[in-house]
Amino acid sequence: MLEYATVECDWGVAGFVCSGRGLCGLLLPESGVTAVRRWVQHTWPDARFNPRLAPSLQHAIRAYFAGQRVTFPIRVDLDAMSPFQRAVLQACRRIPYGQRVTYGELARRVGRPQAARAVGGVMARNPIPLVIPCHRVIAGDGSLGGFSARRGVAVKKRMLAMEDAGSCTAAGRRTER
Numbered sequence: 001m002l003e004y005a006t007v008e009c010d011w012g013v014a015g016f017v018c019s020g021r022g023l024c025g026l027l028l029p030e031s032g033v034t035a036v037r038r039w040v041q042h043t044w045p046d047a048r049f050n051p052r053l054a055p056s057l058q059h060a061i062r063a064y065f066a067g068q069r070v071t072f073p074i075r076v077d078l079d080a081m082s083p084f085q086r087a088v089l090q091a092c093r094r095i096p097y098g099q100r101v102t103y104g105e106l107a108r109r110v111g112r113p114q115a116a117r118a119v120g121g122v123m124a125r126n127p128i129p130l131v132i133p134c135h136r137v138i139a140g141d142g143s144l145g146g147f148s149a150r151r152g153v154a155v156k157k158r159m160l161a162m163e164d165a166g167s168c169t170a171a172g173r174r175t176e177r
Contacts, residue, residue: 002047004040006033007058009065016061017044018053022075026128028149029065057131064130069097069166072131084112088122095136098163102140116140124148135159 002024004017012029015036027039040047060070076093078086087110095101101109103123104116112118123134124146135156139145147156 002044003050003053004047005051005053005058006036007061009062011065014061015040017047019077021079022077023128023131024077026130028129067162076128085122088119089132092134093132095133100136100138102138104140106137
């Protein structure tokens, strides 16, 4: 059974969908609940609304968009993905807050050093942004690359800037990119 919840946060209204195996979809904040419901109806038409779904995830989403450093305490359901896609998404999930890796580096981490473009394709179709932090993956030349959120790279840039502000070391330097 699929269930979904909406989460009001500082950046708007986010939404997520869970199966019995874990989180299977997340929509970054939109302007309102209507946009989230439209996304759910289009992508998971059988999902039922449950406002009490995954309260720790709801709290973590609110905290993240309030500028706090958080972890996302939830299993993810990647069963619909190919083995390569799962490997890339699992490796991406391990990128720490405030750090960035390149598409090429992520390809190396999954044992496919020549697959940077394929990694980019997986990032473009990441069904669980934020929890699987594809916004932390950038191009080899240091540019941001793309981002599949509705407002695209502008949202990626804002998320990275927020994380940069919260990721300085004790010596005052930013974490290594």
